[in-house]
Amino acid sequence: MLGLSLAACTAPSRTSTSATGPNKFTDATLRQIATAQDARQTAALLPFLDRPEVLYRREAALALASVQDKAALSALMARLADPESGVRVAAAYALGQTGDSTAEVALRERVFQEKDALARQYALEALGRCVSQTGLSMLARLPAALGADTATLNGQAWGLYRAGLRGVTSDAAVGRLIQLLNPANPYRARLAAANALARTRGLNLNSYVGAIANSAQTDPAYAVRSAATSALSKANQSAAVPAVLATLARRDPDYRVRISALRAMTAAQYAPVKEAAWDALTDPHEHVALAAAEFFLTHAAGEPGSIFLEKANRLPAWRPRATLLATALKLGGPEQNAIRAAVQERFVKSASPYEKGYLLKALGEDPGAYDFVTQATFATGQPVVIGTYGIEALVAMRRLPSFPAEQQSSFALTLQRAVRGGDVAIMGTAAEAIRDPKLELRKVFANADFLKLAREKLVLPRDLEAWQSLQQTIDYLENKPTAPFPVATAATHPIDWGLVQAIPAGQRALIQTSKGAVVFRLLVDEAPGSVASFVALIRQGFYNGKNFHRVVPNFVAQGGCPRGDGWGSSDYNLRSEFADLRYGEGSVGLASAGKDTESCQWFITHAPTPHLDGRYTIFAQVVSGMDVVNRLEIGDRIERIELMR
Known part of the structure; x- marks a missing residue:
């Protein structure tokens, strides 16, 4: 789902109409196909795969990529031999989305039979989503005759990436990925290779430090440098890596690469990289400073907390400062009481509920703050986000080895109070703690x-996440298999086709934030239900005044939650729309608690994030204002959203 260039990282649908004209759903048959997709009606979609019209065969195959029903596998495999390459592309994509091993043989055969380069690329990537360990050798060692074109290189690289995400890898696959990092290869192949090396679990890359470090330092594309830098964390036995990471953290021109360098640093490298991390605390980009503070929170040891208190007090940005204060509390020392008092004083004086929440998160490193955090968590008349952070801090505190044994019974009562209190975030987090086997609370x-009483008071689908947490905990305590969670059907919120047809292809939306303006291009052809919901909420003024409640540097900025803490929702759910799109820089996706549970929250990606491809609906693309997106922080406001004419 990555785009064709750095400037356009979300690939448009191959069936999109013009940017100014009507969208494709003026066609009644396409509305019929999309309605069946939304209702997950495989039987209604299958006949369209045999239609004489190429458009309908292709659209039906793409619809089945969202349905993901194994009952469609045979029909989709038959379409791999369709006379039209566009249908073969769509069928391969849908088979990959279904991810069933049954399709492995058909996809492998298609790779060798396919004459169209793009269709072969899709077959290779789809193969990676369902390939077995035995079949991986073919994917890693394509015949030279196949590997001469750009599309095949891209397909092989993405196929190996998809296989790696599933834990299917080999020495030959890793060796091929290293070769694909070569700057002579196309951007998309290098991007896939770097991400595969970074995200495939369990790899030991010490033998490949030279090639990976070269990619991290010299590749012309920031996204490749960033992923290759992340991969260096798997080569931590090499004496050369700390110096490379320190240099990247200080000097790379793109802030996202500097973040990746800080995150790749390990505890074993603490001494040689520490000075670079200190320098990064004053990086002009706040997200880099936060990554540096998180490095110290994760890896600092053997130093008094007072050093970090002093450093924190000099930081202007509240999130890096609060994270460094957490480090001070974690390390403690003779000044522990003074550090705790300083953090609590900041909490009292702060006017920002998000900063208050982060200060409670910091206090979660110190069991001595238990009473203070408990009081703050359950205080009346405060923004709900404070309670959300507070219960998370209490649970984190309880997980510390230093948590006093005599206070454990009090903590159990606090969890019971949290579940009975009625706030969805507090009860959901408390329920999760109760089923944590490490806390051994089943006997309590x-x-x-x-828990059942609390569950019955929830309203579905609005409170689905809290319902899931409570149900999982009930099943845990009663030693039962986890019950399936309820997913709203299409009948509860059908696509408003009247509204969809009124949205031009290429419709833009202006998001005015407290940091500046961002413009989205809405992808109505690819995600009609999601776009219609977004437009309807815009017209209601739903998003005006909401906050960005979640910002993960070099990943996403997320907003649209009516509560402001990520636990809020609308009163309806949408069905996932997994069009043939990829998460690149500035892709706008819908947050969810699982397939077909999307609602009002959305996120913008800072950079290519291919592990989200095909798992979260993409409904828009940033076309201007990425500089604003990259500066967004937790607590920044969505002043208003309006449709542009």
């Missing part, structure tokens, strides 16, 4: 009736 909560 032998009766799950209080």
Whole structure:
């Protein structure tokens, strides 16, 4: 789902109409196909795969990529031999989205039979989503005759990436990925290779330090440098890596690469990289400073907390400062009481609920702050986000080895109070803690009736995440298999086709934030239900005044939650729309609690994030204002959103 260039990282649908004209859903048959997709009606979609019209065969195959029903596998595999390459592309994509091993043989055969370069590329990537360990050798060692074109290189690289995400890898696959990092290869192949090396679990890359470090330092594309830098974390036995990471953290021109360098640093490298991390605390980009503070929170040891208190007090940005204060509390020392008092004083004086939340998160490193955090968590008349951060801090505190044994019974009562309190975030987090086997609370909560009572008071689908957490905990306490969670059907919120047809292809939306303006291009052809919901909420003024409640540097900025803490939703759910799109820089996706549970929250990606491809609906693309997106922080406001004419 990555785009064709750095400037356009989200690939448009191959069936999009013009940017100013009507969208494709003026065609009644396409509305019929999309309605069946939305309702997950495989039987209604299958006949379209045999239609004489190429458009309808292709659209039906793409619809099945969202349905993901194994009952469609045979029909989709038959379409791999369709006379039209566009249908073969769509069928391969849908088979990959279904991810069933049944399709492996058909896709492998298609790779060798396919004459169209793009269709072969899609077959290779789809193969990676369902390939077995045995079949991986073919994917890693394509015949030279196949590997001469750009599309095949891209397909092989993405196929190896998709296989790696599933834990399917080999020495030959890793060796091929290293070769694909070569700057002579196309951008998309290098990007896939670097991400595969960074995200495939369990790799030991010490033998490949030279090639990976060269990519991290010299590749012309920031996204490749960033992913290659992340991969260096898997070569931490090499004496050369700390110096490379320190240099990248200080000097790379793109802030996202500097973040990746800080995140790749390990505890074993603490001494040689520490000075670079200190320098990064004053980086002009706040997200880099935060990554540096998180490095110290994760890896600092053997130093008094007072050093970090002093450093924190000199930082202007509240999130890096609060994170460094957490480090000070974690390390403690003779000044522990003074550090705790300083953090609590900042909490009292702060006017920002998000800063208050982060200060409670910091206090979660110190069991001595238990009473203070408990009082703050359950205080009345405060923004809900404070309670959300507070219960998370209490749970984190309880997980510390230093948590006093005599306070454990008090903590259990606090969890019970949280579940009974009625706030969805507090009860959901508390329920998760109760089922944490490391906390051994099953014997304390032998009766799950209080959880069942709380569950019955929730409203679905609005409170689905809290419902899931409570149900999982009830099942845990009663030693039962986890019950399936309820997913709203299309009938509860059908696509408003009247509204969809009124949205021009290429419709733009202006998001005025407290940091500046961002413009989205809405992808109505690819995600009609999601775009219609977004437009309807815009017209209601739903998003005006909401906050960005979640910002993960070099990943996403997320907003649109009516509560402001990520636990809020609308009163309806949408079905996932997994069009043939990829998460690149500035892709706008819908947050969810699982397939077909999307609602009002959305996120913008800072950079290519291919592990999200095909898992979260993409409904828009940033076309201007990425500089604003990259500066957004937790607590920044969505002043208003309006449709542009």
